[in-house]
Amino acid sequence: MNDNDLMHTLAREGVIQVAGLLPLLMQFRRDVCFGVKGLDGHYRLANPGMERLLCQGGGDLPGKSESELVPVDLREALERCEQRIRDGAATASEEIELALNGQPGLYLCLKFAILGADQKLQSIAAMICESSAPQIGTALQQRLDSLQHANQKLQREVVELEEAAGTDKLTGAWNRRRLAEYLLGEMARFERYQHPLSLLILDIDFFKAVNDQHGHGTGDQVLQLLTQLLQSGLRGTDALARWGGEEFVVLCPDTNRTTAAMLAERLRELIANARFPVIEQLTISIGVAECGAGESWDEWLQRADEALYRAKAGGRNRVQLAAAANQPDGAADTNDYVLGNFVQLVWRPAYECGDEAIDHGHQLLFADANELLSAILSGHEPEQVDAIVDRLLADLRKHFQDEEAIFVAAAYPDASAHIAMHRQLIEQSLQMAAAYHAGTQGVGDVFKFLAHDVVTKHLLGNDRKFFDHLRRSRAASADAG
Numbered sequence: 001m002n003d004n005d006l007m008h009t010l011a012r013e014g015v016i017q018v019a020g021l022l023p024l025l026m027q028f029r030r031d032v033c034f035g036v037k038g039l040d041g042h043y044r045l046a047n048p049g050m051e052r053l054l055c056q057g058g059g060d061l062p063g064k065s066e067s068e069l070v071p072v073d074l075r076e077a078l079e080r081c082e083q084r085i086r087d088g089a090a091t092a093s094e095e096i097e098l099a100l101n102g103q104p105g106l107y108l109c110l111k112f113a114i115l116g117a118d119q120k121l122q123s124i125a126a127m128i129c130e131s132s133a134p135q136i137g138t139a140l141q142q143r144l145d146s147l148q149h150a151n152q153k154l155q156r157e158v159v160e161l162e163e164a165a166g167t168d169k170l171t172g173a174w175n176r177r178r179l180a181e182y183l184l185g186e187m188a189r190f191e192r193y194q195h196p197l198s199l200l201i202l203d204i205d206f207f208k209a210v211n212d213q214h215g216h217g218t219g220d221q222v223l224q225l226l227t228q229l230l231q232s233g234l235r236g237t238d239a240l241a242r243w244g245g246e247e248f249v250v251l252c253p254d255t256n257r258t259t260a261a262m263l264a265e266r267l268r269e270l271i272a273n274a275r276f277p278v279i280e281q282l283t284i285s286i287g288v289a290e291c292g293a294g295e296s297w298d299e300w301l302q303r304a305d306e307a308l309y310r311a312k313a314g315g316r317n318r319v320q321l322a323a324a325a326n327q328p329d330g331a332a333d334t335n336d337y338v339l340g341n342f343v344q345l346v347w348r349p350a351y352e353c354g355d356e357a358i359d360h361g362h363q364l365l366f367a368d369a370n371e372l373l374s375a376i377l378s379g380h381e382p383e384q385v386d387a388i389v390d391r392l393l394a395d396l397r398k399h400f401q402d403e404e405a406i407f408v409a410a411a412y413p414d415a416s417a418h419i420a421m422h423r424q425l426i427e428q429s430l431q432m433a434a435a436y437h438a439g440t441q442g443v444g445d446v447f448k449f450l451a452h453d454v455v456t457k458h459l460l461g462n463d464r465k466f467f468d469h470l471r472r473s474r475a476a477s478a479d480a481g
Contacts, residue, residue, distance in 0.1 A: 033046075033047065033049035033050035033052075033053050033054075033127065033128040033129070034046065034047045034049070034050055034125070034126070034127050035047065035050040035061060035125070035126050036114065036123055036124070036125050036126070037065075037082075037123060037124045037125075037126060038123050038181075039121065039122075039123060039124070040065075041065040041066070041067065042062075042063055042064060042065045043061045043062050043063065043064055043065070044062055044123065044166070044177075045062055046061040046062060050126070050128065053098065053107075053128060054066065054069045054070070055069065062177065063177070066078050070098075074096055074097070074098070077094045077096050077109075078094065078096065078109060080094060081093065081094040081109055081111050082111055082124060084111075085111050085112065085113050085121070085124050086121065089113070090112060090113055091110060091111065091112040091113075092110075092111050092112075093108060093109060093110045093111070094108075094109050095107070095108055095109075096108075096109050096128075098128075105130060106130070107128050107129065107130055108128070108129055108130075109126065109127070109128050110126070110127045110128075110129075111124055111125065111126050111127075112124070112125050112127075113125075166178030166181070168241075168242040170220055170223060170224065170242075171223050171224055171226075171227035171242050172224075172227060173227050173230075173231075173240045173241055173242045173248065174239060174240065174241035174242070175241060175242060176241065176243065176244070178241065179239065179241035179249060179251065182239055182251065183251060183297065186251060186253050187291065187297065189253075190291055191293075194293075195253070195254050196254060196255055196256040196257075196290060196291075197251075197252070197253055197254070197255070197290065197291040198252045198255045198256065198257055198259070198260035198288065198289065198290045198291065199249060199250065199251050199252060199260075199288075199289060199291070199300065199301070199304050200249065200250040200252065200260060200263070200264050200267070200286050200287070200288050200304070201243065201247065201248070201249050201250075201286070201287045201301070201304045201305055201307075201308050202230075202247070202248050202249075202250070202264075202267070202284045202285065202286040202287075202308070203246060203247050203248075203284065203285055203286075203308060203312070204222075204226065204246040204282065204283075204284055205282070205283045205284060205285055205312075205316040205317060206316075207219070207222075207245075207246040210222060210279055210282075214278050214279060218277065218278045218279065221276075221277050221278075222276050222277070222279065222282065223242075223246070225274075225276055225277070226271065226276075226282070226284075227240070227242070227248075229270055229271060229274055230248065230250070230267060230270075230271075232270075233263075233266055233267045233270045234250065234263075234267075235252075235263070237252070237253050237254065238250055238251065238252050238253075238263075239251045250263075250267075255290075256290055257288060257289070257290035257321060257322075257324070260288050260290065261288045261319060261321045262373075264286040264288050264319040265319050267284070267286065268283075268284055268285075268286055268317065268318070268319055271283060271284050272284075272317060283316060283317035284317070285308060285311040285312050285316050285317065285318055285319075285320075286308065286311060286318075286319045286320070287304045287305060287306070287307030287308030287309070287310070287311055287319075287320050287322060288304065288307060288319060288320070288321045288322060289301075289303040289304035289307060289321075289322035289325075290322075290324065290325070291325070292324065292325020293325070295325050299325075300325075303322040303323070303325070304322055306322065307320040307321060307322035308320065351460075353463070353464075353466075353467040353470055353471070354467075354470065354471055354474065355406055355470055355474075357402055357403075357406060358402075358403055358406060358463075358470075361395075361398075361399035361402060361403060362399075362459055362463075364395055364399065365392075365395060365396060365399060365450070365454065365455065365459065366455065368388070368391065368392040368395055368396075368450070369392070369447065369450050369451055369455060371388055371392075372385070372388050372389065372392060372446065372447050372450070373447055386437070389433065389436060389446055390433070392446075392450065393429045393430075393432070393433050396425070396426070396429055396450075396454065397426055397429070400422040400425070400426065403422075403463075404418075404419055404422065406470070407466050407469070407470065410466075410469060410470055410473040411473070412466045412469050412470075413469075414465065414466070418462065418465075418466065421458065421462060425453065425454060425458060428449065428453065429449070432446055432449050433446075
């Protein structure tokens with residue numbers, strides 16, 4: 001490598017700014033290889049020289065360790081050098097023998113500590129150069145010692161370089177590698193402490209048309225603004241990563257599937273209401289899944305991805321909640337009902353009793369609940385929320401009245417007991433409405449009453465008890481006719 005090639009390589013990889021060693025390197029006219037390793041022993045970034053030296057069979061160095069690439073005797077020398085850094089030394093060096101392009105040669109391996117803001121070891125930088133001139137090692141060692149002890153800018157810039165290696169260059173969001181590192185810790189914490197852990201995978205609707213019609217420059221602007229908007233809508237503990245193209249992943253620690261779905265709906269609405277350069281409007285579809293006990297990352301991601309596919313297939317601009325782990329997708333889940341069309345779930349045949357009026361009444365109550373929840377999440381004006389609450393409770397009373405007429409006419413044997421349940425729920429709804437309008441109970445209490453007492457317990461529980469009777473009654477009427 002000539003002087004100009006070396007300069008361009010170091011400038012491209014950031015080594016000039018990181019180590020300030022260019023004058024010395026140019027003096028010896030040597031090809032210096034540079035990389036940064038995590039404390040787990042795997043390289044996080046490397047310049048082309050280091051990749052050529054260690055990956056002589058080809059391939060990328062990031063994600064690999066020296067134990068995978070070099071023979072045992074050489075690995076032991078490198079580990080001795082690295083252990084001195086772990087023991088507190090600012091720099092350490094070893095002379096090693098490597099074969100480059102089939103030609104063995106002596107190289108000097110220099111390693112130095114990269115400290116975080118808390119002055120604790122964060123990662124280890126490695127620099128390898130030819131060792132044919134004895135003065136190189138001494139000069140570089142002295143230069144590194146000077147930089148390590150006298151210039152804290154060295155540490156800051158190496159940390160910045162490492163962070164940039166884990167960041168998507170276009171959007172500033174994490175890249176896949178950075179997410180994977182964070183994910184390992186969160187999944188281990190989930191398995192140990194059983195704290196809930198959820199993820200969102202989102203995709204821009206019809207993004208290919210944006211690039212085709214307006215060009216990739218506009219597409220890049222859209223991705224950048226979208227990332228800013230998503231970041232503004234996330235909580236401090238959430239992590240956003242660009243998964244590839246127009247897909248993003250959000251990891252949500254300490255978050256169950258219901259809360260994650262609420263977050264996803266907030267993001268969906270945020271994007272739908274935003275204005276983007278040139279194209280004006282844009283929508284996203286989101287799949288949501290909570291990690292199940294013993295579930296692998298691939299299994300978890302696949303469930304979220306399948307939910308995203310259903311959101312796309314269902315019309316886009318919507319959130320789809322995956323079934324709980326180990327539950328067949330599409331099986332009835334009362335938690336799905338609690339969220340209803342808030343997560344844009346399709347009305348499933350398993351939820352129907354076959355009577356058009358009753359099924360319509362149930363769906364209307366689900367829609368009312370979803371509208372109320374959306375109003376809560378979106379911060380609608382109190383007058384708007386009041387109107388939704390009043391209509392919701394009125395629809396509930398009307399549905400009970402219609403339903404009673406149907407199962408009484410069908411001679412349902414437990415009609416009296418079921419009507420008594422209705423009367424109790426109506427009384428609770430009247431008390432709830434009075435307390436809400438008096439300001440002694442919040443709108444969240446109204447939603448909880450509807451979602452838990454009415455939808456989950458009554459519509460999905462008690463109402464199912466007369467479904468079979470209605471079906472038999474209809475069949476008997478059809479035979480008689």
